[in-house]
Amino acid sequence: MALAGRLGATAALVPLSSARARGAQAPTAEPWGKDKLTRLSLRPPDYETPVALLDSFITPVEHFYVRSHLPVPPALEEARWRLAVDGDVETPLSLSVAELRAMPAATVTVTLECAGNGRAFFTPPVAGIQWKKGAVGTARWRGARLADVLKRAGAKSTARFVHMQGADRPLGTMPAFVRQVPLDKAMHPDTLIAYEMNGQPIPPVHGFPLRAIVPGWEGAYAMKWLASLRVSATPSDSFWVATAYRYPSRRVAPGATVAAEDMAPLTGLVVKSLITTPLDGATLPRGAIAVAGFAWAGERDITRVDISTDSGATWQPARLVGEQQRYTWRRFEYAFEATRAESCLILSRATDDRGNVQPAVAHWNPSGYLWNQYDGVRVEVR
Amino acid sequence: MALAGRLGATAALVPLSSARARGAQAPTAEPWGKDKLTRLSLRPPDYETPVALLDSFITPVEHFYVRSHLPVPPALEEARWRLAVDGDVETPLSLSVAELRAMPAATVTVTLECAGNGRAFFTPPVAGIQWKKGAVGTARWRGARLADVLKRAGAKSTARFVHMQGADRPLGTMPAFVRQVPLDKAMHPDTLIAYEMNGQPIPPVHGFPLRAIVPGWEGAYAMKWLASLRVSATPSDSFWVATAYRYPSRRVAPGATVAAEDMAPLTGLVVKSLITTPLDGATLPRGAIAVAGFAWAGERDITRVDISTDSGATWQPARLVGEQQRYTWRRFEYAFEATRAESCLILSRATDDRGNVQPAVAHWNPSGYLWNQYDGVRVEVR
Numbered sequence: 001m002a003l004a005g006r007l008g009a010t011a012a013l014v015p016l017s018s019a020r021a022r023g024a025q026a027p028t029a030e031p032w033g034k035d036k037l038t039r040l041s042l043r044p045p046d047y048e049t050p051v052a053l054l055d056s057f058i059t060p061v062e063h064f065y066v067r068s069h070l071p072v073p074p075a076l077e078e079a080r081w082r083l084a085v086d087g088d089v090e091t092p093l094s095l096s097v098a099e100l101r102a103m104p105a106a107t108v109t110v111t112l113e114c115a116g117n118g119r120a121f122f123t124p125p126v127a128g129i130q131w132k133k134g135a136v137g138t139a140r141w142r143g144a145r146l147a148d149v150l151k152r153a154g155a156k157s158t159a160r161f162v163h164m165q166g167a168d169r170p171l172g173t174m175p176a177f178v179r180q181v182p183l184d185k186a187m188h189p190d191t192l193i194a195y196e197m198n199g200q201p202i203p204p205v206h207g208f209p210l211r212a213i214v215p216g217w218e219g220a221y222a223m224k225w226l227a228s229l230r231v232s233a234t235p236s237d238s239f240w241v242a243t244a245y246r247y248p249s250r251r252v253a254p255g256a257t258v259a260a261e262d263m264a265p266l267t268g269l270v271v272k273s274l275i276t277t278p279l280d281g282a283t284l285p286r287g288a289i290a291v292a293g294f295a296w297a298g299e300r301d302i303t304r305v306d307i308s309t310d311s312g313a314t315w316q317p318a319r320l321v322g323e324q325q326r327y328t329w330r331r332f333e334y335a336f337e338a339t340r341a342e343s344c345l346i347l348s349r350a351t352d353d354r355g356n357v358q359p360a361v362a363h364w365n366p367s368g369y370l371w372n373q374y375d376g377v378r379v380e381v382r
Numbered sequence: 383m384a385l386a387g388r389l390g391a392t393a394a395l396v397p398l399s400s401a402r403a404r405g406a407q408a409p410t411a412e413p414w415g416k417d418k419l420t421r422l423s424l425r426p427p428d429y430e431t432p433v434a435l436l437d438s439f440i441t442p443v444e445h446f447y448v449r450s451h452l453p454v455p456p457a458l459e460e461a462r463w464r465l466a467v468d469g470d471v472e473t474p475l476s477l478s479v480a481e482l483r484a485m486p487a488a489t490v491t492v493t494l495e496c497a498g499n500g501r502a503f504f505t506p507p508v509a510g511i512q513w514k515k516g517a518v519g520t521a522r523w524r525g526a527r528l529a530d531v532l533k534r535a536g537a538k539s540t541a542r543f544v545h546m547q548g549a550d551r552p553l554g555t556m557p558a559f560v561r562q563v564p565l566d567k568a569m570h571p572d573t574l575i576a577y578e579m580n581g582q583p584i585p586p587v588h589g590f591p592l593r594a595i596v597p598g599w600e601g602a603y604a605m606k607w608l609a610s611l612r613v614s615a616t617p618s619d620s621f622w623v624a625t626a627y628r629y630p631s632r633r634v635a636p637g638a639t640v641a642a643e644d645m646a647p648l649t650g651l652v653v654k655s656l657i658t659t660p661l662d663g664a665t666l667p668r669g670a671i672a673v674a675g676f677a678w679a680g681e682r683d684i685t686r687v688d689i690s691t692d693s694g695a696t697w698q699p700a701r702l703v704g705e706q707q708r709y710t711w712r713r714f715e716y717a718f719e720a721t722r723a724e725s726c727l728i729l730s731r732a733t734d735d736r737g738n739v740q741p742a743v744a745h746w747n748p749s750g751y752l753w754n755q756y757d758g759v760r761v762e763v764r
Binding site for chain 1: 635638
């Protein structure tokens with residue numbers, strides 16, 4: 001594939017061959033609840049989190065969804081890892097993890113969501129991993145600021161993008177996984193090169209030893225096994241930048257074909273909510289029913305969540321719990337009295353601080369991204 | 383079938399054999415736009431109205447949807463028609479159409495809708511005629527008051543129901559079409575034995591020469607070719623009363639099996655709206671886009687209609703046009719500016735004077751009745 005050829009120069013920067021030869025390894029006890037997650041792909045590993053395991057503000061690492069485009073690189077070794085920083089910079093760098101750890105550390109708590117979360121629900125159906133509701137989770141990430149690294153390298157005034165590449169290698173028909181971040185987002189003090197997830201080294205499936213964290217943006221920006229940052233005046237022509245992870249610039253009809261020039265890169269999660277209690281399909285006794293869940297909107301804050309217990313005819317505000325932290329989901333709670341035996345569809349609808357509201361019908365798009373219509377669970381009251 | 387046997391006594395009242403022998407016939411020029419309607423069944427005739435033909439307050443007779451359970455009786459003849467009134471009455475009657483015309487006349491304008499309108503949209507699918515949006519229409523009906531007929535016959539104090547039967551005959555596996563009206567609705571001054579539809583004799587497919595009009599209730603109460611009224615202290619055990627046209631007494635899960643004792647008769651249309659302009663699938667130039675349609679709620683009045691042009695995220699009130707007439711749909715109008723080329727889903731959501739609001743998700747039920755979720759049309763703005 002021509003794409004892979006064009007990526008050759010970047011791919012050469014990946015320190016895989018040296019890492020393979022080393023003895024010191026990544027944590028081998030994989031803190032990853034394989035048995036508890038729902039497997040959508042074995043190789044590369046793609047696992048979603050059952051909604052039942054998403055009922056806490058911080059998602060435990062072992063319950064965190066796993067999204068990979070390519071297999072986990074073998075023989076990951078922190079001691080010999082190098083992060084290359086080059087392109088339109090005054091001083092190309094090759095940084096060790098220790099050097100990154102020596103830089104001022106920052107911590108951000110981020111709700112990470114796969115752009116394709118909910119893809120399974122689009123009509124007409126869309127090709128790709130058929131994520132339902134569980135390609136989302138919240139974790140605390142600690143690392144160096146990407147801005148500090150770029151300042152140390154001295155990005156030139158012509159710089160507009162940072163192309164990122166991980167240590168995972170192209171395989172078969174799958175081109176190397178390259179993504180890019182516009183310079184202003186890359187320079188934001190909350191954008192990190194993380195080396196910890198929930199206070200521990202990042203597990204291998206989640207990107208050990210380094211992972212980019214681009215808060216509020218789609219999970220695809222959170223490059224795992226981060227090995228290369230190339231500063232550039234021009235956009236990457238990688239498949240994953242030029243073709244994938246793009247969304248129509250305007251609303252399109254379901255099933256429509258969209259011309260490439262009418263697609264633009266994704267640049268942030270949209271307003272959305274998820275009911276985690278009760279679970280869909282639950283049978284509950286008559287009386288008080290507690291509803292709870294999380295709502296998030298990428299870089300935006302959640303200002304309200306409304307709940308309907310009559311299939312969307314009428315809505316009541318839920319209580320928002322705790323303080324809004326930027327980039328994280330907000331817990332909501334609601335209680336109602338179920339006075340009779342019946343089947344009850346409970347819907348949630350979030351609003352963000354720009355007044356964006358979850359739609360009743362998600363906006364279809366050719367890749368099935370950003371599915372965000374009302375969440376709903378059906379319970380049987382007995 | 384046992385049902386047909388039990389109905390034998392009532393069926394004997396139907397004056398078909400005498401009508402067949404007569405020369406004077408119903409209007410033969412059928413004012414029925416067969417070519418303009420959408421045929422769902424040829425025999426018996428079931429035709430729905432394309433939404434494009436529903437953009438007027440009064441639906442022309444030739445565009446009015448046709449719902450029949452059994453074939454149109456042959457040789458309909460007004461001059462020899464008899465309406466039998468018997469059962470729990472002091473004085474059984476056999477009324478000619480001329481006698482009914484001699485009674486005080488009343489006119490009601492009624493939005494008539496098939497209980498199964500929208501059945502095609504239920505998930506999981508439901509058996510039965512797959513009506514989409516067009517089994518609805520509004521007509522002016524003129525006739526005698528059912529109450530006046532019942533008073534003349536002298537309904538006994540034990541009377542609770544009026545069983546109605548038309549002149550259509552059981553055929554194959556289809557039992558005779560019998561329906562019943564509770565006495566209080568039957569005695570309401572707006573409940574008619576109609577002999578005119580939109581100022582003309584009722585066309586044969588619509589019930590010539592007599593049709594019951596039970597305003598605000600499902601079309602199935604509007605018995606065509608009305609031949610028999612039997613006053614009774616007990617409910618009919620007819621298939622169409624005891625089994626069909628029943629709705630769960632409480633909300634049920636989609637696809638659920640519902641016990642017979644948990645089903646109750648339908649007793650009125652629910653709040654609903656229909657966008658008639660623009661048409662679904664239309665391509666429109668950028669600029670002002672006019673939205674219009676009708677909303678109705680059976681016996682209730684419409685108090686507001688809201689429109690969304692962003693897939694249900696935000697809503698704006700439409701203008702309600704003219705005065706609300708009881709039992710009729712209310713026209714709504716709305717305009718918005720489409721500033722860019724895109725696919726736009728326009729939704730409508732009506733509210734009635736009891737505060738009932740159309741749901742985002744229709745309430746599934748085993749027979750697929752009363753589908754009333756938000757109406758929607760998708761237009762392509764160029």
